[in-house]
Amino acid sequence: MDLRRQYDGIREEVLAAIARVCDSQSFILGPEVEALEGEIAALTGAAWAVGCASGTEALWLALVAAGVKPGDSVMTTAFSFFASASAIVRAGATPVFVDVEPGTLNLDAVLVGQQLRTQRPQNLRAILPVHLYGQCADMDRFDRIAQEFEVAIVEDAAQAIGAEWSGRGAGALGVTAAFSFYPTKNLSAFGDAGIVTTTCPRMAEHMRQLRNHGSPRRYYHHEFGWNGRMDAIQAAVLRVKLTHIADWNQKRRQHAATYDQLFAGSGLTSIRTSDQISNQSNAPVRLVARSPQAKHVFHQYVIRAQRRDELRKFLADRKIGSEIYYPLPLHLQPVFSYLGLKAGDMPVAEQAAREVLALPMFPELNEAEIRCVVESIAEFYS
Ligand SMILES: Cc1ncc(COP(=O)(O)O)c(C=O)c1O
Numbered sequence: 001m002d003l004r005r006q007y008d009g010i011r012e013e014v015l016a017a018i019a020r021v022c023d024s025q026s027f028i029l030g031p032e033v034e035a036l037e038g039e040i041a042a043l044t045g046a047a048w049a050v051g052c053a054s055g056t057e058a059l060w061l062a063l064v065a066a067g068v069k070p071g072d073s074v075m076t077t078a079f080s081f082f083a084s085a086s087a088i089v090r091a092g093a094t095p096v097f098v099d100v101e102p103g104t105l106n107l108d109a110v111l112v113g114q115q116l117r118t119q120r121p122q123n124l125r126a127i128l129p130v131h132l133y134g135q136c137a138d139m140d141r142f143d144r145i146a147q148e149f150e151v152a153i154v155e156d157a158a159q160a161i162g163a164e165w166s167g168r169g170a171g172a173l174g175v176t177a178a179f180s181f182y183p184t185k186n187l188s189a190f191g192d193a194g195i196v197t198t199t200c201p202r203m204a205e206h207m208r209q210l211r212n213h214g215s216p217r218r219y220y221h222h223e224f225g226w227n228g229r230m231d232a233i234q235a236a237v238l239r240v241k242l243t244h245i246a247d248w249n250q251k252r253r254q255h256a257a258t259y260d261q262l263f264a265g266s267g268l269t270s271i272r273t274s275d276q277i278s279n280q281s282n283a284p285v286r287l288v289a290r291s292p293q294a295k296h297v298f299h300q301y302v303i304r305a306q307r308r309d310e311l312r313k314f315l316a317d318r319k320i321g322s323e324i325y326y327p328l329p330l331h332l333q334p335v336f337s338y339l340g341l342k343a344g345d346m347p348v349a350e351q352a353a354r355e356v357l358a359l360p361m362f363p364e365l366n367e368a369e370i371r372c373v374v375e376s377i378a379e380f381y382s
Contacts, residue, residue: 055180
């Protein structure tokens with residue numbers, strides 16, 4: 001990814017916004033953060049947003065506000081960034097990992113439902129689906145699960161700003177949701193930042209206190225919060241970029257369509273219908289499936305490749321960047337050995353970890369570059 005291309009296009013706007021904060025000499029929370037909170041609430045369709053220090057912090061705020069406390073358990077995907085699970089631990093709870101769908105690689109709601117029917121984890125307080133790579137998890141099924149089992153759905157929407165499920169925005173699909181503005185995200189700060197959204201004013205107020213040492217009033221503390229506040233400079237930068245996000249996400253979708261077409265044309269993989277991509281074939285390259293209900297924002301464009309590591313090296317030799325999200329599923333991370341899980345327990349996530357490869361994807365990418373990536377992959381398999 002080339003962040004400089006984005007910066008070159010918005011340099012003057014961003015520098016003016018930073019200068020505005022410097023002139024105000026108000027650096028933490030304040031009017032810039034409040035304005036951003038209103039704008040993100042409007043974008044997602046959630047009524048409230050609470051700016052904070054990172055996506056990881058946002059996950060912790062969301063979980064605690066949803067009622068997760070020490071001794072509880074929270075179900076989540078075995079195939080995500082570490083923070084999806086470490087935030088659960090930081091809230092004092094135990095993660096219960098569940099495998100992912102073979103097509104989308106999102107948390108498998110059918111498996112979650114089966115486990116809840118047969119062996120509901122003790123003190124289950126919440127389920128944390130992750131909208132992996134910018135595509136929403138199956139929120140119809142999670143809605144039904146929330147009602148049937150009376151459990152809160154907390155979205156990890158870190159990779160999914162602007163994404164939708166059946167016309168509803170990520171961030172307004174559960175009781176609360178966490179977003180990351182890490183510099184490589186679709187909407188990115190000039191450092192660490194994150195935000196939590198919710199449709200519940202009480203939860204929003206709770207999260208505002210938690211991010212500020214659990215303090216409803218200066219120097220009075222009702223519970224243990226933390227310093228999880230957002231910087232005004234980050235909010236100012238994000239507000240500039242927010243005016244471009246719809247366009248940038250649309251460009252990502254166009255690039256994904258170009259990749260899809262070129263892959264289909266190369267004979268490396270096959271597209272079954274416009275919105276569903278075959279995952280059954282033995283093609284050397286398979287694409288992560290798209291849910292018809294999802295408006296995908298392609299934080300990543302991910303293929304599943306035979307001889308993935310050799311392919312990655314082949315591309316690197318041609319100066320084509322690629323990345324593996326994620327090489328080791330969460331249940332096999334050494335730090336979670338206390339859960340007693342082993343290789344073979346989450347076969348879909350484990351296979352994905354051996355096959356996934358994220359290809360160059362950012363709004364300023366051009367068609368010639370995409371063509372070069374696909375041609376190089378075709379050359380590798382020829
Ligand atoms: C799925 C997911 N969850 C949580 C996070 C944590 O966000 P941050 O890096 O802003 O703390 C990230 C991003 O890195 C992520 O991709």
